[in-house]
Amino acid sequence: MITIDWANFTPWSSLAGGALIGLAASLLVICNGRIAGISGxxxxxxxxxxxxxxxxxxxxxxxxxxxxxxxxxxxxxxxxFQTGWLGLLVAGLLVGIGTRYGSGCTSGHGVCGLSRLSARSLVATLAFMASGFATVHVIRHLLGA
Amino acid sequence: MRKLIAFFAGLIFGIGLLLAGMANPAKVLGFLDLAGAWDPSLALVMGGAIAVALLPFAWARRQSRSLLGAPMQLPQKRELDRRLILGSLVFGIGWGIAGICPGPGVAILLTGHWQAMLFVAAMLAGMLLFTALERQRNH
Incomplete structure (x- = not known):
């Protein structure tokens, strides 16, 4: 059962911000022939x-x-921020090493990769979304932090 | 010209992240928390970005050169290997701990929050660690 947090839901600004991100990625690939993937x-x-x-x-x-x-x-x-210094340190390390082994992050795989219909990027995006959801679940609802 | 485009693309990218709410770690964690009060906004960020980028990438895939004459450098790998999946799973764990991924980390680096500086420093260390391990492996 999913409860929507209507108070914090920002459909229009999120859609518009997303469109700008898509525009930036499009500019870079059309004009420069490059992928706008931050980790890469x-x-x-x-x-x-x-x-x-x-x-x-x-x-x-x-x-x-x-x-x-x-x-x-x-x-x-x-x-x-909802994370203390130790959490930020560990998170940064995992994000740094994980995105390099996985060849991309939310922008490279999630935006550019899905836009060019890459199966690798779809698998990567499903993997980091799944472990992101699972991690928050463990921290908030199982450990109660 | 290409450098100018790269700069403006970065600027637009960063503005987009701020406007979308991606630059607020608390909002990202609200999106990743399906069992709590769920904030679906960030699904719309990805949806909006892909809706805009789909046609340009479809064009780009069929070109060998960009509009400004640069070689089209799209990833060529096709294998769904262990590195791709394990790496992405590890990235997701880090993302779920702090609610920050690489783009937003950079976009909030100069906003005066020590948390952003610590996160990005650790992220760069993680990336350098990857490079060092790769060098050792290929030795």
């Missing part, structure tokens, strides 16, 4: 891949500067 882009920068380094760095810079541009126009949306 950062991983290649870390590994010192020379080909396309400038483009990758500028893409990441754009994402980094987005909240500053937003802040010039209006108040930033709420950013609320």
């Amino acid at each position: 882009v950062i991983g290649s920068l870390l590994d010192g891949v020379r080909e396309g380094r400038g483009e990758r760095a500028l893409f990441v810079l754009g994402v980094l500067l987005a909240p500053l541009l937003w802040g010039l126009v209006t108040l930033l949306p709420r950013i609320e």
